[in-house]
Amino acid sequence: MTIAEHLDIVRQQIRNAASGCGRSAEKIRLVAVSKTKSPADVDEAAAAGQMIFGENYVQEFIAKITQVHSPMEWHFIGHLQSNKVRQIAGMVTMIHSVDRLSLAQEIDRQWGRIGKVCDILVQVNVSGETTKSGTTGADATALIQAISKLPHLRIRGLMTMPPFYDEPERARPFFRELKHLAETIAKEHIPGVSMEELSMGMSGDFEVAIQEGATLVRIGTAIFGER
Numbered sequence: 001m002t003i004a005e006h007l008d009i010v011r012q013q014i015r016n017a018a019s020g021c022g023r024s025a026e027k028i029r030l031v032a033v034s035k036t037k038s039p040a041d042v043d044e045a046a047a048a049g050q051m052i053f054g055e056n057y058v059q060e061f062i063a064k065i066t067q068v069h070s071p072m073e074w075h076f077i078g079h080l081q082s083n084k085v086r087q088i089a090g091m092v093t094m095i096h097s098v099d100r101l102s103l104a105q106e107i108d109r110q111w112g113r114i115g116k117v118c119d120i121l122v123q124v125n126v127s128g129e130t131t132k133s134g135t136t137g138a139d140a141t142a143l144i145q146a147i148s149k150l151p152h153l154r155i156r157g158l159m160t161m162p163p164f165y166d167e168p169e170r171a172r173p174f175f176r177e178l179k180h181l182a183e184t185i186a187k188e189h190i191p192g193v194s195m196e197e198l199s200m201g202m203s204g205d206f207e208v209a210i211q212e213g214a215t216l217v218r219i220g221t222a223i224f225g226e227r
């Protein structure tokens with residue numbers, strides 16, 4: 001099957017999952033995760049109408065954008081080292097993986113340098129797995145309060161990566177927990193902070209994530225095949 005055919009299937013699955021729980025599919029944006037995939041694969045997906053692509057590695061991303069021909073929007077979704085932020089300043093419209101103040105400060109500095117504002121999501125490690133990035137649920141509010149004072153960042157919501165399970169149903173409590181946390185933080189009415197975006201759900205569990213309120217699903221394998 002081609003990338004275009006895979007994309008059609010994924011879009012249909014998103015629509016079905018949304019309508020199955022009474023949500024509008026328009027509220028759910030698909031981020032095609034293109035890490036390790038070639039610029040030609042990205043162009044093929046773009047030709048099939050895909051608009052947003054997610055990348056994990058700065059070096060790979062920088063190399064790829066010079067070789068991709070289609071106009072598109074890039075999101076950075078992987079663990080980000082502060083000393084690499086400068087290289088992606090202005091090149092991504094959203095960073096999903098902000099999990100510490102020092103990183104937010106560097107994004108603020110680099111986007112400030114080019115006179116722009118970066119949309120970000122705060123990554124929360126809801127499962128508490130020690131191998132995963134992300135702030136804890138308990139620390140999230142304080143972190144968001146601190147980040148909200150930075151002028152060149154705009155907090156749009158939360159992101160999480162639950163543990164990997166063969167059975168997607170097992171990820172549900174973590175998606176639900178993220179949604180609950182977003183609602184709790186929204187009630188704080190922190191100036192400039194919006195909790196409208198929930199980035200959760202990957203190839204194996206995006207339908208469950210949509211049922212639990214995902215607005216951004218990050219899907220790689222189901223579109224581009226195994227890495």
Ligand SMILES: *Cc1c(COP(=O)(O)O)cnc(C)c1O
Pocket residue numbers: 033035056077078161202203204218219220221222
């Ligand atoms: C790789 C990756 C994805 C996509 O995973 P698939 O299982 O291939 O859909 C989503 N989010 C993050 C943060 C990733 O690193």
